Amino acid sequence: MAWVSAFIVISILLAFLLNSWLSKMNIKKLPPGPKGFPIIGTIHLLKKLVHRDLHHLSQLYGPIMHMKLGLKSTIIVSSSHAAELFLKAHDPVFAGRPVRLTFNQLSYHQKNIAFAQYGPYWRNMRKICILQLFTTLKMNSFTSMRREEVGLLIDHLQEAAKMHGVVDLSSQISSFIADVICRMVFGRKFVEEEFKASIHEATLLVGAPDLGDFIPFISMLDLQGLGRRAKGVTKVFDGFLDMIIKQHLESNDENRTKGCFLDVLLDSKIDHSSIKGVIMDLIIGGVDSSRTTIDWALSELIKHPHTMKKVQKELENVVGLGKMVEESDLRELKYLEMVIKETFRMHPPIPLIPRKCIEDCIVNGYHIPKNSEVLINEWAIGRDPCVWFDPLTFFPERFANRKMDTRGKDFQLHPFGYGCRNCPGMQLGLVLVQLVVAQLVHWFDLELPNGISPSELDMTEQFGLTCTRAHNLRVILVRRAPN
Numbered sequence: 001m002a003w004v005s006a007f008i009v010i011s012i013l014l015a016f017l018l019n020s021w022l023s024k025m026n027i028k029k030l031p032p033g034p035k036g037f038p039i040i041g042t043i044h045l046l047k048k049l050v051h052r053d054l055h056h057l058s059q060l061y062g063p064i065m066h067m068k069l070g071l072k073s074t075i076i077v078s079s080s081h082a083a084e085l086f087l088k089a090h091d092p093v094f095a096g097r098p099v100r101l102t103f104n105q106l107s108y109h110q111k112n113i114a115f116a117q118y119g120p121y122w123r124n125m126r127k128i129c130i131l132q133l134f135t136t137l138k139m140n141s142f143t144s145m146r147r148e149e150v151g152l153l154i155d156h157l158q159e160a161a162k163m164h165g166v167v168d169l170s171s172q173i174s175s176f177i178a179d180v181i182c183r184m185v186f187g188r189k190f191v192e193e194e195f196k197a198s199i200h201e202a203t204l205l206v207g208a209p210d211l212g213d214f215i216p217f218i219s220m221l222d223l224q225g226l227g228r229r230a231k232g233v234t235k236v237f238d239g240f241l242d243m244i245i246k247q248h249l250e251s252n253d254e255n256r257t258k259g260c261f262l263d264v265l266l267d268s269k270i271d272h273s274s275i276k277g278v279i280m281d282l283i284i285g286g287v288d289s290s291r292t293t294i295d296w297a298l299s300e301l302i303k304h305p306h307t308m309k310k311v312q313k314e315l316e317n318v319v320g321l322g323k324m325v326e327e328s329d330l331r332e333l334k335y336l337e338m339v340i341k342e343t344f345r346m347h348p349p350i351p352l353i354p355r356k357c358i359e360d361c362i363v364n365g366y367h368i369p370k371n372s373e374v375l376i377n378e379w380a381i382g383r384d385p386c387v388w389f390d391p392l393t394f395f396p397e398r399f400a401n402r403k404m405d406t407r408g409k410d411f412q413l414h415p416f417g418y419g420c421r422n423c424p425g426m427q428l429g430l431v432l433v434q435l436v437v438a439q440l441v442h443w444f445d446l447e448l449p450n451g452i453s454p455s456e457l458d459m460t461e462q463f464g465l466t467c468t469r470a471h472n473l474r475v476i477l478v479r480r481a482p483n
């Protein structure tokens, strides 16, 4: 009998050990995903429009997917429920940012906010940004400047409308946003072509995927030449920023109380390379995402004349034909708000929000290893059929009975990100987008050149950190307001 008891005890012990070994194996289970090749991993599965390729793959492998991109372990998050698990339940764990070679170069080696690693430096810079630059008081202090700039834009476009020529609206909007942001940051705008061209080049570089980021041992070769280009742009910016900082430091106190962001940063006594890093953030981050949203909103309105008419009708009722739209009118423009939400859903300006896991973590039963890169696929989340009825159709009315906020409270729609790393420029971004779209469609009918019908408007995307139109939006402007 003794050996029977011994057998039972040993069996129980073995079962216990086996169970704990299995559960340990289970804990280490990575999310499902495509298998790759040595060194390149699954990079070959991604083509030009990476957000779309990842969306297709997530339909095969699920909303939490693991891929090896080169040598980098990457987790792709493609549903609102999964995003909530990463960004809400484990916010600080996924608050890191992946290191990218070109960002590193452009951000004074991560001395900015957007690509600084999670930690005391980032916390301090972000605190300065939130408490001193993006306060409601500060934003309101620039209202008259924004009114003046938008007035100049409309005047310029009125002249263009008289000529009945084709206007490159994307360029005009880009230039307008750059002027507004430069006036907030430096207290003046820049007409120097070299400076404007550098902003454009920097936004292109920030978005260009660099092979060296994924296969670090080839990074020294700079095969795509992105490193060289980033160095060139940084040199131009650096020269400008040094000159502007010098001018601000040399100007007397009376002139320095104008309250532009640069003066606030200089008064905060942070070192000059940190100031330059933050300024790069504000210019590159602010210009590109706002411009991209405006471009897509106008494109969708042109493509949907019935929706355009409804927006114009609302503007006529709230503002009145022939009058400028004021920022104070925006809260009354409920239909326009729905149009902007629908634009964010279908065309999130940052389609893949980049984060990094700063410690080993378990999400939904999957092991997420420390240092994994995490991409929140906003583009896929906006097309999730479990959340959105008829997700491929542009239909702003879907928000009529849906109390949904774009400021990061709802997990179905968070174009500005979520949690401790969300966008500090959200309020400014929203005002700029709503104001410019409202103003343009209030003053003009937008017609397509060469007899192109609205349904034929080219909506091809170009992937980058922001997902822009592949081709600038070109239109003929027809004045609506009475003379």
Ligand code: HEM
Pocket: 113, 114, 115, 126, 181, 281, 282, 283, 285, 286, 287, 289, 290, 293, 349, 350, 353, 354, 415, 416, 417, 418, 419, 420, 421, 422, 423, 424, 425, 426, 428, 429, 430, 433
């Ligand atoms: C429509 C306009 C905009 C959109 C859609 C947008 C979107 C975003 C998104 C998705 C993020 C990443 C958030 C996350 O990781 O959770 C972000 C970060 C950031 N944005 Fe924006 N943004 C806009 C306008 C602006 C403007 C106008 C500025 C400043 C002038 C700005 C400055 C920043 C900065 C500094 C960060 C980095 C925050 C951090 O890492 O702590 N953005 N933005």
